[in-house]
Amino acid sequence: xxKISQNPxxxxxxxxxVIDNHTKQIKDLQTKNKRLDERAxxxxxxxxxxxxxxxxxxxxINKQERFPRRNNLRIVGFKSEAEExxxxxxxxxxxxxxxxxxxxxxxxxxxxxxxxxxRHISLRFLFxxxxxxxxxxxxxxxxxxxxx
Numbered sequence: 176x177x178k179i180s181q182n183p184x185x186x187x188x189x190x191x192x193v194i195d196n197h198t199k200q201i202k203d204l205q206t207k208n209k210r211l212d213e214r215a216x217x218x219x220x221x222x223x224x225x226x227x228x229x230x231x232x233x234x235x236i237n238k239q240e241r242f243p244r245r246n247n248l249r250i251v252g253f254k255s256e257a258e259e260x261x262x263x264x265x266x267x268x269x270x271x272x273x274x275x276x277x278x279x280x281x282x283x284x285x286x287x288x289x290x291x292x293x294r295h296i297s298l299r300f301l302f303x304x305x306x307x308x309x310x311x312x313x314x315x316x317x318x319x320x321x322x323x
Contacts, residue, residue: 250296255284265298 253264261282269277282298 247297247299249285250298251293253293253296255293261296261298264296 248265250265250268261284262279265279265282266277269275278301280299280301282296284294285297286294288294
């Protein structure tokens, strides 16, 4: 007690020094926090811009994927077999539908392999000599087998 009462100026100076040090640290932390808040808001803006750009790109990709599918048909209902030829299956379907002079660029099984379900045959025409009959005619000839 004697030392404390004898040196109140020293204690007062030490307390003021500690308080000044803490005040400086608080101001530094407030400045740093303000910079981080500004940076976070800038990054959030960039994230929103990137999300809009991603959505735009997804729309463009979807549009580009749709155009090549214009000349495609999907045939469903044929059992998958080992060593099958999807082009021959497609030609058989169109022969049964009364379309004999069509040329198929490519045909393949499409979709996931699911046990108990047959995959679709996706085909693309090279060109057609005779115009294809309407969907209604095809639906009557080969019911529930062709989806256009």
